[in-house]
Every structure is written in C-alpha cells, then in structure tokens.
Amino acid sequence: MSxxxxxRWSFEKVAPVLFLLPSIIxxxxxxxxxxxxxxxxxxxxxxxxVPDFTFVGLKNYIFLFHDFRFQSDLRNTLFFTIFFxxxxxxxxxGLAILIDQKIKGETFFRNIFIxxxxxxxxxxxxxxxxxxxxxxxxxxILKKLGVVHLPKWFVDTxxxxxxxxxxxxxxxxxxxxxxxxxxxxxxxxxxxxxYLSSLRAIPDELKEAARIDGATELQIxxxxxxxxxxxxxxxxxxxxxxxxxxxxxxxxxxxxxxxGFVTDVPGVYMFETTFRGNHYAQxxxxxxxxxxxxxxxxxxxLVSSSRKEAE
Amino acid sequence: xxxxxIYLILLVFAVIFLTPVYVVLITSVKDVSEITxxxxxxxxxxxxxxxxxxxxxxxxxxxxxxxxxxxxxxxLSSLLGSLNGYILAKWRFRGSEVLFPVILFGMFIPYQSILxxxxxxxxxxxxxxxxxxxxxxxxxxxIPITTLIFRNYYVSIPDAILESAKIDGSGIFxxxxxxxxxxxxxxFVVVGxxxxxxxxxxxxxxxxxxxxxxxxxxxxxxxxxGSQIVQWNVQMAGAVLAALPTLVVYILLGRYFxxxxxxxxxxx
Numbered sequence: 001m002s003x004x005x006x007x008r009w010s011f012e013k014v015a016p017v018l019f020l021l022p023s024i025i026x027x028x029x030x031x032x033x034x035x036x037x038x039x040x041x042x043x044x045x046x047x048x049x050v051p052d053f054t055f056v057g058l059k060n061y062i063f064l065f066h067d068f069r070f071q072s073d074l075r076n077t078l079f080f081t082i083f084f085x086x087x088x089x090x091x092x093x094g095l096a097i098l099i100d101q102k103i104k105g106e107t108f109f110r111n112i113f114i115x116x117x118x119x120x121x122x123x124x125x126x127x128x129x130x131x132x133x134x135x136x137x138x139x140x141i142l143k144k145l146g147v148v149h150l151p152k153w154f155v156d157t158x159x160x161x162x163x164x165x166x167x168x169x170x171x172x173x174x175x176x177x178x179x180x181x182x183x184x185x186x187x188x189x190x191x192x193x194x195y196l197s198s199l200r201a202i203p204d205e206l207k208e209a210a211r212i213d214g215a216t217e218l219q220i221x222x223x224x225x226x227x228x229x230x231x232x233x234x235x236x237x238x239x240x241x242x243x244x245x246x247x248x249x250x251x252x253x254x255x256x257x258x259x260g261f262v263t264d265v266p267g268v269y270m271f272e273t274t275f276r277g278n279h280y281a282q283x284x285x286x287x288x289x290x291x292x293x294x295x296x297x298x299x300x301x302l303v304s305s306s307r308k309e310a311e
Numbered sequence: 312x313x314x315x316x317i318y319l320i321l322l323v324f325a326v327i328f329l330t331p332v333y334v335v336l337i338t339s340v341k342d343v344s345e346i347t348x349x350x351x352x353x354x355x356x357x358x359x360x361x362x363x364x365x366x367x368x369x370x371x372x373x374x375x376x377x378x379x380x381x382x383x384x385x386x387l388s389s390l391l392g393s394l395n396g397y398i399l400a401k402w403r404f405r406g407s408e409v410l411f412p413v414i415l416f417g418m419f420i421p422y423q424s425i426l427x428x429x430x431x432x433x434x435x436x437x438x439x440x441x442x443x444x445x446x447x448x449x450x451x452x453x454i455p456i457t458t459l460i461f462r463n464y465y466v467s468i469p470d471a472i473l474e475s476a477k478i479d480g481s482g483i484f485x486x487x488x489x490x491x492x493x494x495x496x497x498x499f500v501v502v503g504x505x506x507x508x509x510x511x512x513x514x515x516x517x518x519x520x521x522x523x524x525x526x527x528x529x530x531x532x533x534x535x536x537g538s539q540i541v542q543w544n545v546q547m548a549g550a551v552l553a554a555l556p557t558l559v560v561y562i563l564l565g566r567y568f569x570x571x572x573x574x575x576x577x578x579x
Contacts, residue, residue, distance in 0.1 A: 015483045016402035023395050023414070023454050030451045031417040034425035034432075041427065095324060098317050111565055112325045117572065118561035120512030122529040123554045126536045126546065127331050136348040137334075185328065193569050246421035249514040253533050267515075270423045275519060280427060287423040298419040302412040310408060 035291065042284035049278045060285035070286070071168045072261040073269050075159075079172050080265065081244040083180045084187075085237055091184065092191025092236070093229070097221070099192070100199045110196070114189035121186065125253030128182035129154075154178035154255040157262055175262040179251055186250070187243070191236055198232040199225070238301050245293050266290050339363065339548040346543050362544030363552070366535070370549055372524070373531035377511055379442050380527055381556075384449040385506040389499055391450065392457020396498075397487050399458065400465035401473055411462070418455035422515055433520060440521050448520065449510045456509075457502050460574045464498040465491060497567070504564055505571040508557045528553045 042061070045054040064070040095113055099106055116124065131137040132153040139150045154175045162169040202225060210220045248267030257264035257272070266286050274283030338346065339362050341355040399411055429448065430439060438444030468491065476486045517527040526534075532553045536546050561568050 013404070016398045016404050016407070019394055019398050019483070020410070023391065023458070024410070026451045027414050027417050027454060030425065030429070031420060034428040035420070037428040038424050091324075095321070098321055101314075101317055103314075103317060103321070109321050109325060110569075112328050114565070114569060114572075115558070115561060116328070118508060118557045118568065119554050120514065120529050120532075120557070122512070122514050122533055123550050126532065126550050127335055129536070130543065130547075131331060131334060136351050140349065140351060185331070190572060193572055197573055242419050246423070248423075249529075252514075253536065267421070267423060271515075271519070274427065283423075284427060287421065287426070290421040291424040294419060294421055298416065302415055306408065306412045 038284045039288050042281060042288045044281050046280040047278070047282060051280070056281075060281045061289070064282065064285055064289070066167070068167045069257075069261050069264060069269060070266070071166045072173075073264050073266045075165075075168060075170055076173055076176050076261075076263065077245060077265050080176050080180060080183075080247070081241060083177065084183050084244050085240045087180065087184045088188045088191045088240055089233065089236065091188040093195050093233075095188070095192045096195035096199055099196060110192075113192050116186045117189050119186065121249035122253050124182055124186045125250045128178075128185070129254045132178045132181065154258060154263055157258075157260050159262070173262040175255070175258055179254060179263055182254060183244075183247070183250060187240065191240070194232050194236045195229065198229060202228055235301075238297055241297050242294050245297075246290055335547045335550055338544055339366075339551050341544050343542050343544060359544075362542070362548035365542075365545045366548035366552055369535060369541075369545075370528060370531050370552055373526050373528045374552065376442055376521075376525060377528040377556075380445050380449070381507050381510045384446045384453070384510045385503050387446070387450045388453040388457045388506045389502045391454060392461045392502055393492070393495055393498065394487065395454065395458040396461025396463075396465050397491050398483075400462045400468075401470070401491075402483065414458060415455050417452065418459070422452070426515070426519055430520065440525050442521075442525060445516060445520055445527070448516050449506075449513070453506055453509070457506060460502050460505065460571065461495070461498055463574060464495070464501075468494060500564065500567045501571040501574060504560055504568050505574075507560060508568070511557050 041053070043055055043057060044052060045056045045059075046052045047060075095109075099109055103109070133139075134150065134152045134155055139153075142150055152174075156174040156178075158174045159169045159171040160174065161171045163171055206224060207220055210224055215223070246267055247265055248271065251263055251265055252268050252271065255263040257268055266289065270283050270286040270290070273279045273286070334351065337353075337355055338351070340358045340360065342357065342359040342361065345355055395414075399407065433439040433444045433448075438447060472490060473486060476490055481489070511527075512529065513527075514529045514533070518530045518533070521527065521530065532549050535541055535549045
C-alpha cells in the first residue's frame with residue numbers, strides 16, 4: 001500500500017516535466033540548436049552553392065562591417081526604429097487619451113484604429129507601395145492642394161544631413177520615412193490598445209482626488225497619468241523595437257532595397273544574399289548580428305519581468 | 312478639452328486610417344480602362360468584378376494552401392500551448408521558473424537566425440516545400456506565444472480548485488482534462504485567433520520553405536504585385552481576397568483579437 005502511494009507521488013513529481021518534454025526538446029533543437037548551427041555557419045567559408053564549413057573566423061563579420069550595403073542597413077534600421085517607435089507611441093498615446101474621454105462611438109473608433117493589425121505586412125506593403133508611388137496616390141492630393149515640390153517618397157535617394165561615416169553617408173534616408181508611414185499605420189493601433197488598457201486600469205478615485213485638490217485636467221495628465229504610463233511605454237517600446245529590428249515583409253514587398261540601398265534593412269539583405277546570392281556564411285552572419293541586437297533588448301526585459309513575477 | 316475638438320481629431324484620424332481601404336476597394340472594382348493615374352481617387356463609373364475574377368483565378372491554389380496550413384497549425388498550436396500553459400501555471404518543479412523565460416525567448420528571435428538549418432532539416436525529413444512542413448514550423452515556433460497566453464490565462468484559475476481535485480484523487484492529466492480544459496474556451500478563442508492570424512499573414516517562412524504550387528497566399532500575393540503585366544485592379548482585388556479571412560475573424564471576434572494582442576505583449 002505505502003509503496004504504491006510512494007510510486008504515485010514520484011510519478012506526480014516527474015509528470016509535469018514529461019508533459020513539457022516534447023516542447024522543451026523542440027525549443028532546444030529548433031531555437032537554441034539552430035541558433036548554434038547558424039552561428040557556426042557564420043564562421044565558415046560557405047559562400048557558394050556547395051556547403052563549405054572551413055573555419056574562417058570572423059571574416060564574414062569583418063566583410064559586413066566594411067560593406068556599403070550593410071552599413072546602409074544599420075543606418076536605415078537606426079532611423080526606421082527611432083521614427084517608427086516615436087511616431088507610433090505619440091499617435092497611440094494621443095488616440096488612447098482621446099478615446100478615454102468617455103466619448104460616444106468608442107468601439108467604432110477603436111475598431112478603425114486597430115483593424116490594420118489584422119492585415120499581413122505583405123498586404124500593407126502592396127497597398128502603401130501604390131499610395132506612396134511618387135506619380136500617383138497621395139501625391140495627386142498634394143498636387144491638388146498646391147504643393148509644388150512633391151515628395152518622392154520611397155524612391156528618394158537623399159540622405160540628410162550627409163555626414164561621412166565609414167563608406168556611406170550618415171543621416172536620415174528620406175525614403176525610409178515612406179516605409180515608416182506604412183508601418184505606423186499598421187502598428188499604432190497596437191500602441192493605442194496598450195495605452196488604453198493601461199488607462200482603464202487607473203482607478204477613477206485617483207483622478208477624483210486630484211480634481212478635488214484643484215488640479216486641472218492637463219495637470220492630472222502631466223503629473224499623475226503620464227508617469228503611471230511609463231511601464232507601458234517601456235514594454236511597448238521593447239515590442240516595437242524587436243519588430244523593427246527584424247522587419248522584413250513590409251520592406252521586401254513595399255520597396256525592396258531601394259536605389260543606393262536607401263530602404264534596405266538587414267532582414268532583406270540576409271534574404272537576398274542567402275537565397276539569391278548563395279552567400280550562406282554572409283547570410284548567417286547577418287542573422288547572428290540581428291539576433292545579438294534583439295537579444296540586447298529582449299534578454300534584460302525577460303529577466304526583469306520574470307524576476308518581478310517571482311516577487 | 313473641448314469635446315467637439317476631441318471628436319474632430321478622432322474623425323480626422325479615422326479618415327486617414329480608412330483611406331487605404333477606400334482606394335483598395337474602389338480600385339478593385341474598376342474596369343482596366345478606368346485605372347489611370349489621375350482617376351485613382353475617383354469612384355468607379357460602373358462596378359466591374361473582372362479584377363476579382365482574375366485575382367481569384369490566380370490566387371485560388373495558394374488561398375487553399377493557406378487554409379490547409381492555417382487551420383491544422385492553429386488547432387495543434389492551441390492544444391500544445393494549452394497543455395504547456397497548464398503545467399507552467401500550476402505545477403512547480405525544479406527549474407520551472409528558469410524554463411519559462413527560456414521558452415519565451417523563442418518568440419522574439421529573428422527567424423532569419425534559424426532559417427537555414429531549418430530548411431536543411433526539412434529537406435532531411437522530406438518536408439521541405441510541403442504544407443505539412445510549414446505546419447510543423449508554425450506549431451514549433453508558436454510554442455512560446457501559445458504557452459505564454461495560456462499560462463497567463465490559467466494563472467487566474469484559483470489553486471484551491473486544483474488542490475481539492477488532487478485530494479479527490481485526480482491526477483495531473485485528469486485535472487487538465489476535466490477541470491482546466493472545460494474552463495479554457497475563451498483562452499482557446501484568443502490563442503486560436505492569434506495563431507490563425509499570424510500563420511495566415513506570415514511571409515518569411517512561407518517564401519523560403521515553399522516554391523510555386525505549394526505557396527501560401529501571401530507569397531502568391533507578393534508575386535502578383537511583383538509582376539509588371541497584372542493590372543492594379545487585379546492586385547487590389549488580390550489584396551482584398553488575401554486579407555479577407557483575418558479581417559472577417561477580426562470583425563466577428565474583435566474583442567478577443569485585441570485581448571490576444573495584449574496577452575501576447577504584456578507578460579504576467
């Protein structure tokens with residue numbers, strides 16, 4: 001009797017692990033194992049159709065950091081990330097605050113701002129490619145409004161200001177702003193939803209108390225509500241940043257690398273160099289660099305949130 | 312703040328957000344002759360479905376591929392996520408705290424960093440360029456997010472239920488089968504919508520794992536838009552067809568859709 005009870009107890013102890021085991025093995029191989037394989041391949045000489053795992057050290061990485069296209073990619077990613085996150089946060093927060101004013105038709109507005117999220121970035125890319133085509137779309141409206149110097153959107157090759165940096169000119173590539181517009185259209189509904197759910201979590205008593213103390217609505221927002229929004233801003237920024245660092249579909253379908261690589265990003269470069277050029281070692285090196293950038297943001301986030309949970 | 316101003320700003324934004332929809336819809340029902348640059352914003356004189364017929368003809372095989380892909384991938388991901396989430400929410404064992412973030416990390420990695428070995432692996436097991444291969448990929452890389460959403464969902468179910476079931480002699484699977492699973496319907500809706508939308512809309516795996524004939528809809532749409540011969544009305548009709556399933560899901564189950572978005576991004 002007692003041994004039976006003991007056996008059952010020990011089964012219960014390993015059972016949770018047994019249920020998780022398939023997933024643990026799958027993640028172990030398909031995430032960590034494959035990342036290891038990719039990192040290994042990035043140190044190899046495999047830059048043709050024939051696999052060649054001769055160890056070449058950091059040669060592929062050194063090549064990339066001297067490469068015009070990759071330097072352009074880093075510049076483009078930097079500015080894409082800044083504008084994409086900045087504008088999405090401002091619009092998302094603004095819309096959330098407005099919708100939070102106990103307005104009529106709240107569901108209607110919310111649904112409109114979020115629906116682009118249900119779409120594929122491929123659809124967004126195809127649609128905005130047409131809307132921001134320099135000879136049609138938005139420019140037809142601007143022309144009617146009397147704008148003389150019509151923007152060239154994603155075909156613009158200007159970089160402002162032009163600062164010499166490595167082999168590229170460093171500055172904001174104007175063309176990237178067209179992609180930012182499409183990305184903001186797709187994702188600001190997400191920021192709005194994040195802020196709205198967090199605004200709704202603020203107890204009304206807090207605002208009431210401040211009002212009784214004679215605070216104006218503006219003061220309530222500046223002194224009480226916005227500071228409370230800080231954690232949401234942080235997690236939204238992290239989510240948007242990791243999307244931005246690995247963006248591929250939108251740019252691949254909307255503009256491609258662009259003339260002079262003004263709209264190229266590491267995701268597009270990796271895809272083209274690997275599957276079009278058969279430069280597997282270079283492709284894997286780009287992938288590893290992307291992974292490192294994303295890990296720098298995500299790992300501290302995961303560590304801090306799992307610590308918070310443990311408390 | 313002035314209430315009229317609030318409505319005015321919201322309306323302006325609503326119009327901006329809907330502008331692409333307007334252009335896509337009017338273009339998709341225009342006749343080829345009406346699609347000139349200067350008429351882009353004008354309503355069509357007559358409504359023609361030629362664009363839709365042509366787009367449907369070209370996209371139908373890949374549309375079906377996406378259905379064969381997205382439905383099994385969604386069902387399998389949800390079941391796996393539910394089981395994982397249950398264990399991680401309610402059963403403590405050595406290393407379970409570390410394991411969760413280790414699994415979660417898989418959600419954030421750029422898939423470029425696993426793509427080449429993945430393709431090699433699929434070649435070896437004979438699933439490269441097949442829909443079952445893509446299903447496998449989506450189920451595996453869906454583990455982190457589906458586990459996360461279900462775990463957060465199950466955490467809110469009181470431990471007391473679990474304890475009393477244990478006292479009644481139910482085992483770990485019995486408790487899942489008879490208590491947690493029946494309580495999970497809205498969890499399954501949220502995860503199901505999330506996975507269906509992600510799998511349907513996914514592009515990188517689709518474009519690198521399948522070639523023509525086995526391609527999902529998004530790759531076919533991209534090819535349609537990339538070719539020079541196809542007219543704009545066909546492309547826009549194609550975009551509508553490709554977007555329709557996820558839009559319908561969003562319109563019918565929007566509340567759960569938003570909950571999924573939030574659950575996928577906010578931990579704990």
